[in-house]
Structure formats: C-alpha cells, structure tokens
Amino acid sequence: MTEYRTVRVALLGAGSVGSQVARLLLANGDELAARVGARLELAGIAVRNVDAERDVELPRELLTTDAESLIVGADIVIELMGGIEPARSYILSAINSGADVITGNKALLAAHGPELFAQAEQVGAEIYYEAAVAAAIPIIRPLRDSLAGDNINRILAIVNGSTNFILDRMDRFGDSMEDAQKTAFELGFLEADPTLDVGGYDAAQKATILASLAFHSSVDPEGVYREGIEHITAEQIEAARKAGYVIKLLAITERITAEDGTAGVSARVYPALVSREHPLAAVHGGNNAVFVEAEAAGPLMFYGAGAGGVQTASAVLGDLVSAARRHVAGGPGLGESTHADLPLLPIGEVVTKYQITLRVDDRQGVLAEVATVLADGGVSVETVEQTIESTEDVPTAYLVIGTHATRERALQSTVTALNASGVVESVVSVLRVEGV
Amino acid sequence: MTEYRTVRVALLGAGSVGSQVARLLLANGDELAARVGARLELAGIAVRNVDAERDVELPRELLTTDAESLIVGADIVIELMGGIEPARSYILSAINSGADVITGNKALLAAHGPELFAQAEQVGAEIYYEAAVAAAIPIIRPLRDSLAGDNINRILAIVNGSTNFILDRMDRFGDSMEDAQKTAFELGFLEADPTLDVGGYDAAQKATILASLAFHSSVDPEGVYREGIEHITAEQIEAARKAGYVIKLLAITERITAEDGTAGVSARVYPALVSREHPLAAVHGGNNAVFVEAEAAGPLMFYGAGAGGVQTASAVLGDLVSAARRHVAGGPGLGESTHADLPLLPIGEVVTKYQITLRVDDRQGVLAEVATVLADGGVSVETVEQTIESTEDVPTAYLVIGTHATRERALQSTVTALNASGVVESVVSVLRVEGV
Known part of the structure; x- marks a missing residue:
C-alpha cells in the first residue's frame, strides 16, 4: 500500500479559504494519502494575480492565471473563487471534462444549483459543497446521507455568523444596532458593504441550498422569503429578553401545507424570537448552528464555527477525501x-x-377593541401583557400580544386592519416566534 | 426510473429499535426507493420468539427464528440483537456470504470491532454502525467522511443518556444520587441493573469506538480507563455549581504525548467538572452530545437524542440507504x-x-504545608479557596484547590503524599476539569 496512484487536484482561487486548502493539502500529504489510498497531487492553483499578497505563502510554481488549462486533466476541481462568473463556466468545464467538483460557492449553488447538478448527473460526475453552508460544520453530508432514511420536518438554522455576532452583541452587551455593526466590522465579522449579511441575502442563499437538499426538490432562490436584521432595535432586543426570548436571524425551511391543501416547502429568512431555553439561543458570537427536526430522529443540532479560512478549509478537505475515495473506488455518484x-x-x-407590540391609548375598552379586530381576522390570542411607560409624565400604554399558531396571510391582513381601525396608535413591532 | 431493482434486507432482532426499523422500512418503501434508486425489500425478521409481545405490530409472515437461513441470500444484514453471541457469528456469516452489515451493537464493536472490520475488508464488505454511538445523532459519518481531511485533537462526549439524566436531576433539582437513580428508573432511563450505565461501561464501549475512528487506530477496550458516577454526591454537585461547573460523565478520547515522548491516544470515561459556559453544560436530561475539537475546523458539537427506539432507527435507516446506494453503484467499501x-x-x-477538595485543621500554616506537598509533587496551583463550615459550633475548614494542567501520574502520587503527610485530615474529593 505504499505505491499509491495519484489523483490530480486543481484549485481555483487562493483567497482566505483557498490558500488554507492549499497549505493543508501540501502539509498533510502523507496522512491524506493513507486515508484515501491515493496520493492527492495539487496540480496547480488558478489565481487572478500571481503576485498578489497572500496570508499563506504558496509555492510560486503552482500558481497560474490559466484556469482553463489547469482544469483540463484534473481529476478533481476545487472552486473557491466565489461569485457567479467565471466560477459557473469553470465548474461546467470541469464536469464536462470528467472531473468531480468541490465548491464552497453558496451564491452560485443557490442561483444555478439545478443546472450544475443536472449536468453533473448526466456525465456521472459529483458536486460536493459541504463548505457552502455553515463553514466547518458537517451538515450537507449528515442531511444527504445520515438522515437519508428519515424524513425532515423542519430546519431552523443560524447560518450567518456576522448577523449572529451583531444580534448577540446587542443582546449581551446592550449595544445599539449601529454600535454592534461597528464592532462587527472592526473585528472582521462584517464586510465594508454589509448588505449581503445584514440584509439576509447570504442566509437566504443557504436556506435555498438546505431546502433543496432536505426536501429533495429544486428550490428557486427567487421564491425564498427574506428579511434582514437592519430594523431590529435595542428596544426590541430588550423587550425580547424580558419575555424570555432572544432574537436570532434564522434560515428556516420546513414541509408545510398550504391553505388549499397543497403540500409544499417553505424557505425563508428573518429575525425571529427564539426561547432562551432553545439550544439555538446558546449560539453566541460568530458561531453557526443548524437545528434539524426529523420525524424519527427527533431534534438534532450541529454547531460550530460559521466562517474562517482554515475552518472552512476543513470542510473542503473532507469533501476532497470523499471525492478522491470515489475516484479510487469507482462507481457512479449519488447525484x-x-x-x-x-x-x-x-x-x-x-x-x-x-x-405583536401595539401602542394604544391608555383608556378602558382598548383591549376589548383590539381583541375584536384580532378575532375578526382569525388571529387567536395566547398571551396579552399591558405595560405603561411614562416619559415626562406622559403615559404611553403598550399591549404585547402573543398569538397562537396563525397563517402569515391572516396575520398580515389583521395587522393592516389594526392599523386602519383607529383603535391603536401604532403597531410598534411584529415578530415571528420560532422553535416552538 | 420506475422499474427498480431490488435490494434484499435481512433484519436480526425486533426489540425497541428493530421493530421501529421494520415499521419505517415498510411504511416508507416508495420514498426510500426513490432516494436509493432501488427497492429495499425486507426479506425477513429473525427473532427468538415469533409470538412475543411487541410495541409495533409486524407482519407475521416476515418473522422467523431461523436467522442463518435469512442471512443467506440477503444483500444487506441489519443486526440489532445486541450482545456478543450469536450477533458476532451472524455478522461474520453475513460478511462471508457477501452482504454488507449494519449494526448498532456497541458492546460487540468495542470488543470485536477489529476482527469484524478485518474480515469485512478482506471480502470487500462494509460495516455501518451509526446507531452504535449517540443513537440518532450523526457522528460516525461526520468523523469518517466530513472530517476526513482534518485532524482530530480531542473528543469530549456525553454518550450515555441515563447518567446524564441522573447528573442533570442532581444539578437542577438537588436530588441525591439515590433519588435521581430512582426517578431515572421510573421514567425508563435506567435498566433494572444500572451497572452498565452508572458504572460507565456503556460509555467506555462508545469511547473505544470513537477513539478507533477518530485516530485511525485499533483501540483495545481493556485499555480504556473507566470510572462511573456512583460515588458522586449531592455535595459535590452543589460545590461544583458554586464554582461555576457542572459534573458530566464524559467519554474522552484525545491525541496525547506520554512523558517519555511517545505519541499516542487516550480513551477514558469519568465524571468531570465542565464549565457552565461550555456547550456540553447545556446538554440536559437524557440527551447526548459529542464535542469534537479538530485542528482546522475548531470546535464542533453534535447534539440530539441519545436513546429511543424510533430515534435510533433513524440512524439505522440512514446507514441502510448508504449501504443500498453502494450496492446499486458498486465499488469497494472504505474499510x-x-x-x-x-x-x-x-x-x-x-x-x-x-x-482537589481537602479537609484540613483550621490553624495557621496549613495552606503553606499543603502548598509544599503539592510543589514537591510537581503540581502547580492555579486557584485556592478556603471555606469554614460550622456544625454544632465545631468548625471544619476546607481547601478547594484548582491545579494547572498536571499529568495524572504526578497528581495521583501527590494525593497519596497528601494523605500520608498528616497535614490534611482527609482528601474529600478529586475531580478532573475538562473542556478547558
């Protein structure tokens, strides 16, 4: 077993993840060969600029700007460039030249996954993408293989470390949204343009991938509902804490039945109230966690780092070992x-x-009027709490209403009705409660 | 793709897990066929007594007492009988007749894993055993595949739900060990003979399996160090709480270096102090969690139900889908x-x-004398706390000493020296602190 055959690996991209993949692959060659039963040869690393500064020093002779030539003749292509093009074209080239592909490109998979998977299936290639969701946390393979004999009912996931860091700062240190974002930026948890994270777009891409995988269906990313955390206030966080909740940006996908009886899937991203007793409430800082509710297995949680070059490289290398073993063993992929x-x-x-938090007049009969509007809208009330805050001797009354399970359509039209009714001064906040 | 080939599945055992596997396999046949690309035919269920009462009603015509005949001609054999024999012989028969094997039998794998794996490798068969550790929680496949490109440094795992339930009762409700065991028994968390759980034997079997897998080495179960929780007192739990700890029965395996420089593996089970800030501290009731520290991925945690027929059946069915896909796709196993x-x-x-908690005389100079014994033994002190408790006006002084990282051998000989020194009245408690 000391004479190994060679599996040729092409790496596209040498950013924070790619450079760590290259480093670990070069440093752990013998150990990986023993695990795979074949030598993993890093044939080359395609980069935009060979002379760019990098965190990790890479052998100059491996660097090339000619990705297409590198792909030809590779057994396995690892795409860690990010973005849609040219990543998509390179992956299609790789598949068509008979290579298996490993990618951490969530944007590409969310937008073009079905196309890439179909093409791979046609030629018997496999696409591995453990790194695309929740970085180092093994979640793709557990969903695809470990839970393959079970039925998934729902996934609630913290898949964006930046927003979890921000909301956690606000919850634990009382920061404002602005201050928390500033700290997140200073500590490297947030990009100069925070929209992708704060707006929930990154989480929505991951929700798309999780939904497709968990429910064995092609999910159109345009149909994934998305709200970001930009409007969450320190007051909402504080009110949530008092009520025994924490606010988390959740990527949710679940099997649901429409009002007309259609069986389908929901995939959505929004900041939601989560009970402090729920395992997801204990996920602090930039960490990620995927909470899976399966029919037979019951609740499961997968927890770990949600970002980081070397952490994400672990997921890529796990995929690489799997792909290389398949290369050695033969046999078609799973598709x-x-x-x-x-x-x-x-x-x-x-x-x-x-x-639902409402600002109301502090007068008798308000509660009954609100209750009537809710009942007319088909919204059933579980809890009501009335509080009065006085600013400069002017009292303001608030009603905090917890509802029973309600269909979103009914809830939204009831909120509209409340606003129009003249009964309430304003609807201060409407938050969904998840994990119950 | 509607004309599926058939994969013949033999089930050995129809206890709480086996009967759920049979039920789910029969109920979800079409869905599983679509996922596998082949029909999973339950060829028969071998039981000791065809007429025994079962939680789940199983088709009478599938039940047989003739396991050997059932095994012959099966493509995949699922062994859920437990115990060493005849399970071991049946698994060897299955392997030798060309079948892949799925088992949840941790006792058998801990005792005879190397023999079974060697035999399987020789004939190109595969043994799947996700259900053997932490029931429904996917941990075997993540270790074997997802983290295959990473290096594992340490695993700290709560793998015995019964003892976690007991320690959690003591921690959260102030129960005595006796009362907590009584409750555990009444709620079905503990067998009539609790030794296997309470004594740490079950956890040690799982530690053996995890150690072998994580460190790519054959681990002799006889060499796994084991202490149970039977001597843990309500006082220790209370003292731990005050110091910011919770006591958990941990199965630990890690890469260590001996004093003489030998690189090796430690596998051990004992009740340990875990910081309340550690994710393992939040694992309540009968749940399990496996906390993995990997070189690149960093800390990861896998959490879920640690027992239960239907939960464990989920893991078995996940293995079954994997085995059946391999059966359809061809290609050798991973070994x-x-x-x-x-x-x-x-x-x-x-x-x-x-x-280390010591009872000492309440006189000047005691601390200095204790410190001298510790220093002589090579034990470096991190924290000291002195408390005085008075019972009927007789004061008793306690020293609670937290050490820096110390080699167990030095610690034990120092404790012996303390006992012999005459400086202390008694050594009340010595507990290891883990997860730091």
Whole structure:
C-alpha cells in the first residue's frame, strides 16, 4: 500500500479559504494519502494575480492565471473563487471534462444549483459543497446521507455568523444596532458593504441550498422569503429578553401545507424570537448552528464555527477525501435527489406564532377593541401583557400580544386592519416566534 | 426510473429499535426507493420468539427464528440483537456470504470491532454502525467522511443518556444520587441493573469506538480507563455549581504525548467538572452530545437524542440507504482505516486540570504545608479557596484547590503524599476539569 496512484487536484482561487486548502493539502500529504489510498497531487492553483499578497505563502510554481488549462486533466476541481462568473463556466468545464467538483460557492449553488447538478448527473460526475453552508460544520453530508432514511420536518438554522455576532452583541452587551455593526466590522465579522449579511441575502442563499437538499426538490432562490436584521432595535432586543426570548436571524425551511391543501416547502429568512431555553439561543458570537427536526430522529443540532479560512478549509478537505475515495473506488455518484419535486410555497402560507407590540391609548375598552379586530381576522390570542411607560409624565400604554399558531396571510391582513381601525396608535413591532 | 431493482434486507432482532426499523422500512418503501434508486425489500425478521409481545405490530409472515437461513441470500444484514453471541457469528456469516452489515451493537464493536472490520475488508464488505454511538445523532459519518481531511485533537462526549439524566436531576433539582437513580428508573432511563450505565461501561464501549475512528487506530477496550458516577454526591454537585461547573460523565478520547515522548491516544470515561459556559453544560436530561475539537475546523458539537427506539432507527435507516446506494453503484467499501496505529496510553499519561477538595485543621500554616506537598509533587496551583463550615459550633475548614494542567501520574502520587503527610485530615474529593 505504499505505491499509491495519484489523483490530480486543481484549485481555483487562493483567497482566505483557498490558500488554507492549499497549505493543508501540501502539509498533510502523507496522512491524506493513507486515508484515501491515493496520493492527492495539487496540480496547480488558478489565481487572478500571481503576485498578489497572500496570508499563506504558496509555492510560486503552482500558481497560474490559466484556469482553463489547469482544469483540463484534473481529476478533481476545487472552486473557491466565489461569485457567479467565471466560477459557473469553470465548474461546467470541469464536469464536462470528467472531473468531480468541490465548491464552497453558496451564491452560485443557490442561483444555478439545478443546472450544475443536472449536468453533473448526466456525465456521472459529483458536486460536493459541504463548505457552502455553515463553514466547518458537517451538515450537507449528515442531511444527504445520515438522515437519508428519515424524513425532515423542519430546519431552523443560524447560518450567518456576522448577523449572529451583531444580534448577540446587542443582546449581551446592550449595544445599539449601529454600535454592534461597528464592532462587527472592526473585528472582521462584517464586510465594508454589509448588505449581503445584514440584509439576509447570504442566509437566504443557504436556506435555498438546505431546502433543496432536505426536501429533495429544486428550490428557486427567487421564491425564498427574506428579511434582514437592519430594523431590529435595542428596544426590541430588550423587550425580547424580558419575555424570555432572544432574537436570532434564522434560515428556516420546513414541509408545510398550504391553505388549499397543497403540500409544499417553505424557505425563508428573518429575525425571529427564539426561547432562551432553545439550544439555538446558546449560539453566541460568530458561531453557526443548524437545528434539524426529523420525524424519527427527533431534534438534532450541529454547531460550530460559521466562517474562517482554515475552518472552512476543513470542510473542503473532507469533501476532497470523499471525492478522491470515489475516484479510487469507482462507481457512479449519488447525484442530487429532486424526486419529491415539492413546490416552494409563499410566505403567506407559513403557519407560526407571532408577538405583536401595539401602542394604544391608555383608556378602558382598548383591549376589548383590539381583541375584536384580532378575532375578526382569525388571529387567536395566547398571551396579552399591558405595560405603561411614562416619559415626562406622559403615559404611553403598550399591549404585547402573543398569538397562537396563525397563517402569515391572516396575520398580515389583521395587522393592516389594526392599523386602519383607529383603535391603536401604532403597531410598534411584529415578530415571528420560532422553535416552538 | 420506475422499474427498480431490488435490494434484499435481512433484519436480526425486533426489540425497541428493530421493530421501529421494520415499521419505517415498510411504511416508507416508495420514498426510500426513490432516494436509493432501488427497492429495499425486507426479506425477513429473525427473532427468538415469533409470538412475543411487541410495541409495533409486524407482519407475521416476515418473522422467523431461523436467522442463518435469512442471512443467506440477503444483500444487506441489519443486526440489532445486541450482545456478543450469536450477533458476532451472524455478522461474520453475513460478511462471508457477501452482504454488507449494519449494526448498532456497541458492546460487540468495542470488543470485536477489529476482527469484524478485518474480515469485512478482506471480502470487500462494509460495516455501518451509526446507531452504535449517540443513537440518532450523526457522528460516525461526520468523523469518517466530513472530517476526513482534518485532524482530530480531542473528543469530549456525553454518550450515555441515563447518567446524564441522573447528573442533570442532581444539578437542577438537588436530588441525591439515590433519588435521581430512582426517578431515572421510573421514567425508563435506567435498566433494572444500572451497572452498565452508572458504572460507565456503556460509555467506555462508545469511547473505544470513537477513539478507533477518530485516530485511525485499533483501540483495545481493556485499555480504556473507566470510572462511573456512583460515588458522586449531592455535595459535590452543589460545590461544583458554586464554582461555576457542572459534573458530566464524559467519554474522552484525545491525541496525547506520554512523558517519555511517545505519541499516542487516550480513551477514558469519568465524571468531570465542565464549565457552565461550555456547550456540553447545556446538554440536559437524557440527551447526548459529542464535542469534537479538530485542528482546522475548531470546535464542533453534535447534539440530539441519545436513546429511543424510533430515534435510533433513524440512524439505522440512514446507514441502510448508504449501504443500498453502494450496492446499486458498486465499488469497494472504505474499510476501517487503522493506518495511524497509535498506541493507547494509560490514564497516568493524561494531562488535565484537577480540582482537589481537602479537609484540613483550621490553624495557621496549613495552606503553606499543603502548598509544599503539592510543589514537591510537581503540581502547580492555579486557584485556592478556603471555606469554614460550622456544625454544632465545631468548625471544619476546607481547601478547594484548582491545579494547572498536571499529568495524572504526578497528581495521583501527590494525593497519596497528601494523605500520608498528616497535614490534611482527609482528601474529600478529586475531580478532573475538562473542556478547558
């Protein structure tokens, strides 16, 4: 077993993840060869600029700007460039030249996954993408293989470390949204343009990937509902804490039934109230966690670092070992299973609990009037709390209403009705309660 | 793709897990066929007594007492009988007749894993055993595949739900060990003979399996150090709480270096102090969690139900889908990798922190004398706390000493020296501190 055959690996991209992949691959060659039963030869690293400064020093002779030539003749292509093009074209080239592909490109998979998986299936290639969701945390393989004999009901996931860091700062240190974002930026948790993270776009890409995988269906990213955390205030965080909740940006996907009886899938991203008793509430800082509710297995949670070059490189190398073993062993890949073909249902069809905070006049009868509007809208009340705050001797009354499980469509039209009724001064906040 | 080939599955055992596997396999046949690309035919269920009462009603025509005949001609054999014999012989029969094997039998794998894996490798068969550790929680496949490109430094795991339930009762409700065991028994968390759980034997079997897998080495179960929780008192739990700790029965395996420089593996089970800030501290009731510290990935945690028929059946069915896909796709199995062949080092070589509680005379100079004995033994002190408790006006003084990381051998000989020194009245408690 000392005479190994060689598996040729092409690496596209040498950013924070790619350079760590190259470093670990070069440093651990013998150990990886023993695990795979073949030598993993790093044939080259395609970069935009050979002379760019890098965190990790890479052998100059491996660097090339000619990605296409590198792809030709590679057994396995690792794409860590990010972005849609040229990543998409390179992956298609790799597949068509008979290589298996490993990618951490969530944007590409969310937007073009079905196209890439179909092409791979046609030629018997495999696409591995453990690094695309929750960085180092093994979640793709557990969903695809370990839970392959079970049925997943719901996934609630913290998949964006930046927003978790921000919300956690606000919760634990009382920071304002502005201050928390500033700290996140200073500590490297947030890009100069925070929109992708703060706006929930990154989480929505991951929700798309998780939904497709968990429910064996092609999910259109345009149909994934998305709200960011930009409007969350320190007051909401504080009120949540008092009520026993923490606010987390969740990527959620679940099997649901529409009002007309259609069975389908929901995929959505928004800041939600989560009970402090829930395991997701204990996920602090930039960490990620994926909470899976399966029919037979019950609740499971996968927890770990949600970002970082070397952490994400671990997931890429795990995929590389799997791909190389398959290369040595032969046999077709598994492909992506979309046999269930469930439709993606709109946010209006989602059934969950809500917490509605209303500013009302401090007079008798208000509660009864509000209750009537809610009842007319089909919203059933579980809890009500009335509080009075006085600023400069002017009292303001608030009603905090917890609802029973309600369909989003009914809830939204009822909120509209409340606003129009003249009964309330304003609707201060509507938050969904998840994990119950 | 509607004309599926058939994969014949033989099930050995119809206890709480086996009967759920049979039920789910029969109920979800079409869905599983779509996922596998082949129909999973339950060829039969071998039981000791065809007429026994079962939680789940199983088709009478599938039940047989003739396991050997069932095994012949099966493509995949699922062994859920437990115990060493005849399970071991049946698994060898299955392997030798060309079948892949799925088992949840931790006792068998801990005792005879190397023999079974070697035999399987020889004939190109595969043994799947996700259900053997932490029930429904995917941990075997993540270690074997997802982290295959990384290096594992340490695993701290709560793998016995019964003892976690007991210690959690004591911590959260102030129960005595006796009362907590009684409750655990009443709620079905503990067998009539609790030794296997309470004595740490079950956890030690799982530690053996985890150590072998994580460090690519054959681990002799006889060399796994084991202490149970039977001597843990309500006073220790209370003292731990005050010091910011919780006591958990941990199965630990890590890469260590012996005093003489030998690189090796430690596998051990004992009740340990864990900081309340550590993710393992939040694992309540009968749940399990496996905390993995990997070189590149950093800390990861896998959490979920640690027992239960239907939960464990989820893990078995995940293995079944994998085995069946391999059956359809062809290609050799991965085998168990033992290429690293690291020696199992004895408990004396382990380096960890300790908390030592001493009863001492309440007189000047005691602390200095204790400190001298510790220093002579090579034990470096991190924290000291002196408390005085008065019972009927008789004061008793206690010293609680937290050590820096110390090698177990030095610690034990120092404790012996303390006992012999005459400086202390008694050594009340010595507990290891883990997860730091």
